[in-house]
Amino acid sequence: MHSSSVPHTDAYDPHTLRQICEQVIESNWRDGFTVPSSNLYPFQWLWDSGFIALGWSWTDMGKARQELSTLLQAQWKNGFLPHIVFHDDRAEKQYFPGADFQGAHTHAFAPTHVKTSGITQPAVLGFVLEYLYQREENPDAHANFYIQAISRIFDFHVYLYRDRDPLKENLVYIRHNWESGTDNSAAWDSIWAGYEAPVYEVRRKDTHHVNEAQRPTKKDYNYYLHLIELSRECGYDEARMYDRLPFLVQDPLFNTLLVASGQSIARMARQFGLDDMAQQSQQWAEATSIAINQKLWVDDLSLYGYYDLRNKRMIAIRTAPGLCPLFAGIADAERAARMQALMTGPDFSGSDAANALCPSLAYTDPEFNPERYWRGPVWVNINWLLYKGCLQYGFEILAERIRQDTLNLVARYGVYEYFYPLADDRQRPGFGGTAFSWTAALVIEMIRQSEHPGSGRASIHP
Numbered sequence: 001m002h003s004s005s006v007p008h009t010d011a012y013d014p015h016t017l018r019q020i021c022e023q024v025i026e027s028n029w030r031d032g033f034t035v036p037s038s039n040l041y042p043f044q045w046l047w048d049s050g051f052i053a054l055g056w057s058w059t060d061m062g063k064a065r066q067e068l069s070t071l072l073q074a075q076w077k078n079g080f081l082p083h084i085v086f087h088d089d090r091a092e093k094q095y096f097p098g099a100d101f102q103g104a105h106t107h108a109f110a111p112t113h114v115k116t117s118g119i120t121q122p123a124v125l126g127f128v129l130e131y132l133y134q135r136e137e138n139p140d141a142h143a144n145f146y147i148q149a150i151s152r153i154f155d156f157h158v159y160l161y162r163d164r165d166p167l168k169e170n171l172v173y174i175r176h177n178w179e180s181g182t183d184n185s186a187a188w189d190s191i192w193a194g195y196e197a198p199v200y201e202v203r204r205k206d207t208h209h210v211n212e213a214q215r216p217t218k219k220d221y222n223y224y225l226h227l228i229e230l231s232r233e234c235g236y237d238e239a240r241m242y243d244r245l246p247f248l249v250q251d252p253l254f255n256t257l258l259v260a261s262g263q264s265i266a267r268m269a270r271q272f273g274l275d276d277m278a279q280q281s282q283q284w285a286e287a288t289s290i291a292i293n294q295k296l297w298v299d300d301l302s303l304y305g306y307y308d309l310r311n312k313r314m315i316a317i318r319t320a321p322g323l324c325p326l327f328a329g330i331a332d333a334e335r336a337a338r339m340q341a342l343m344t345g346p347d348f349s350g351s352d353a354a355n356a357l358c359p360s361l362a363y364t365d366p367e368f369n370p371e372r373y374w375r376g377p378v379w380v381n382i383n384w385l386l387y388k389g390c391l392q393y394g395f396e397i398l399a400e401r402i403r404q405d406t407l408n409l410v411a412r413y414g415v416y417e418y419f420y421p422l423a424d425d426r427q428r429p430g431f432g433g434t435a436f437s438w439t440a441a442l443v444i445e446m447i448r449q450s451e452h453p454g455s456g457r458a459s460i461h462p
Contacts, residue, residue, distance in 0.1 A: 007081055009257075013413035015062075018447045021440035024415050025055050027064065028437045029076045032070040033087065034346050037417065037433030042095055044071060044085040045297055048180055048438050050124035051381055055441025057135050064132050065145055072152045074116050079159030081125075082116035083178060085144060089115075097225060103232040115135045118236040119176045119228075122161065125153045126261025128412040143272070150268050154277045157262060161284060163238040165442050171250040171295060173309055175225045175241055180251050180321075182360065182374040183224070184216035186367040187306050188247070195246045195310075195455050197226040216373055223247075235272040251323035252296050254305035258384075259285045259292070260328040264416060278397035289330045298322075317345055318362035320382045325390025336393045342387075343398060354423040356405045357384055363421075377418040380406055402444050415440050 028034045033044040034052045049071045054066035074085040085098040104110055104118030110118040129149050133139055139146070162180050177183050183435035200222055216224070227247055234240035242248065260286035269278035298305040298314065301430075303322040306315035325331050331339065342348060349355060355363060360374045360382065369375040383406045390399035409419040409430075416430025416439060 008176040013405065013449050014407070017407065017411050018444055019222065021055070021410075021415060021443045022059055022185055023456065024435045024440035025052060025059075025437050026337075027435060030087070031068050033061075033085075034437050036437050037435060040095075040417075042434040044074075044079055044087060046083045047124045047381075048069065051241040051384075051438040052441045053128050054131055055437075055444040057132050057443050060298060061132070061136065065142065066134075068129065068149060069145065071125075072101070072149060074111050074114055075152055075156065076107070076111065076116075078137040079155035080164070081120055081156045081159075081162075083119045083121040084117040086115040086117075095404075097228060101225075101227055104236055107236045118179050118231055120174075121179060122181050122257040123156065123261045124147075124257050125154075125156070126264040126268075127257075128431060129153065130264035133268065135195045146268065147272055147274070150265060150272065150274060150277065153261065154269070154281065156263055157258065157265070157281065160258065166242060167309075169250075169295070170284065170291040171255055171307070172288075173248045173250050175231070175245050175248055177220075177224055177247065180249070180254060182319070182321055184220045184372070185319060185321075185374045186361050186365065187315050188249075189314055189321055189367065190310070191247055191308055191315075192223055195223075200225045234313065236457065248309040249315075250296065250307040250309060251321070252292060252306060252325050255288055255296075256293055256304075256325045256328050258289050259330060262288070263328065271301070285328075289328065292325055292330050293335075294334075297335065302335075302342050314421075317367060318342075320348070320360045320379075320386070321356045323326060323348075323358070324382065324385050324389065326393060327385045328389075329392055331393075333393075340390070340393070340395050340398055350423070352423075356421040356423070357408060358383055358405075359421045360418075371421050371431060373418065373432070376421060378406070378421045379418050380410070380439045380442045384446065387446065403450070407443060407446060410439060412441050417442070 004394060024032055026266025028036070029037055033049060036045055037041050037050045049067050053064045053067040056067060061304050071085065072413055075081050082104065092409045099115035102117050105115040107118065110116060133146055138144060160172045174180050177188055221349060227245060230245055231241055234244055262281045266278045266281035266285060269275070292304065295307060298316045301316055301318055303318060304325050305317060307320060308315055323343065326336060326339060330347065343357060344353070346356055347364050350363050356378050358370070358378065359376050361368050361376050367375060370377060383402050387402045387406070390402065413419060413428065413430040413433055417436040418431055420428035
């Protein structure tokens with residue numbers, strides 16, 4: 001499909017769809033935070049909470065602020081933010097691996113009032129905070145919240161650049177698949193192809209709720225659990241983990257969202273007179289943008305790839321996260337145009353341009369699987385990032401196609417975690433968690449932002 005083509009739309013009522021999604025996040029609200037999905041993910045997750053706060057910002061700003069405040073209260077003394085906060089010990093039976101298996105709560109820097117994981121997730125909180133601030137009816141009344149949040153998010157960025165960039169390249173690394181947010185991406189296959197993990201005989205909880213064909217495989221979970229076990233044996237000491245873990249990756253999505261959050265923190269810190277934080281955040285954002293372009297761009301594929309630090313090699317593969325540097329204005333105009341063409345071509349639109357944008361793995365990749373987690377299905381959070389990125393580069397028609405494809409999937413199949421992307425005649429349900437919070441929140445965001453286009457963070461033109 002050419003970028004000038006008009007996207008197809010199914011008949012749905014945006015008002016009704018928004019109301020359904022508002023009911024989902026309301027039903028998943030707990031005491032100060034929102035669970036991603038009540039049966040599958042019964043705790044608080046880092047980047048989930050960021051996206052969920054965007055949805056709350058349209059319906060209940062108090063809950064939006066509380067979502068972030070509760071999360072930030074679980075920050076470690078060294079600035080680290082965990083990917084899971086285990087607020088409810090009773091929910092341990094619903095989820096594995098829980099707090100005790102992960103063992104991170106014994107770390108000297110860990111909080112004492114709540115158990116957490118020792119793994120982080122993409123740094124979305126900076127740009128989320130800026131969205132919230134821009135939507136406040138009376139921002140001065142909540143200045144203390146924003147000043148404290150800016151400081152805590154900045155501390156997280158300090159941790160990342162201090163402890164996750166030992167080569168001082170201005171690219172931070174992730175040390176577990178889960179830190180990418182894209183758990184079983186085909187990008188990791190080459191790493192695990194040369195590494196044997198032990199076999200863990202455990203009773204997974206996720207496959208009690210979701211068809212096993214839609215989830216990471218048992219072999220995948222062996223790798224995930226082995227990385228946790230190794231991290232626990234290292235006492236979650238960053239230097240020891242860097243020396244020992246087989247998974248050390250400079251990920252384009254993680255670094256892009258760090259840039260976007262750094263840009264937002266720089267603007268907000270400057271507004272509140274926190275000049276040192278503003279200057280440092282801006283320097284980091286600019287340096288990491290340059291590093292992403294210099295090291296992670298894969299010219300042959302026309303998008304950004306991954307760098308495997310442990311094995312000192314590029315991972316060149318067409319994934320939707322490899323398009324996400326558009327969100328932070330990282331690509332120049334020529335590269336952005338090439339990514340636009342890629343999204344409207346057979347790799348991401350299908351040979352007849354009838355499939356949904358944007359599959360998590362290119363339709364043309366031999367590992368593409370339309371049902372299994374991050375190996376093909378559409379994810380609403382990635383689509384939202386690409387939608388916003390396309391708008392920043394003036395790709396309005398492509399942006400609207402992504403938005404409509406996203407809303408059509410949710411309206412047709414329900415408020416699920418991820419979605420079947422192929423345009424065939426088989427009727428497919430949504431996949432993964434049901435009544436999924438970030439899907440609901442970002443549908444609210446897409447509907448409401450189209451009605452209020454000036455309600456988002458500043459555009460960053462290349």
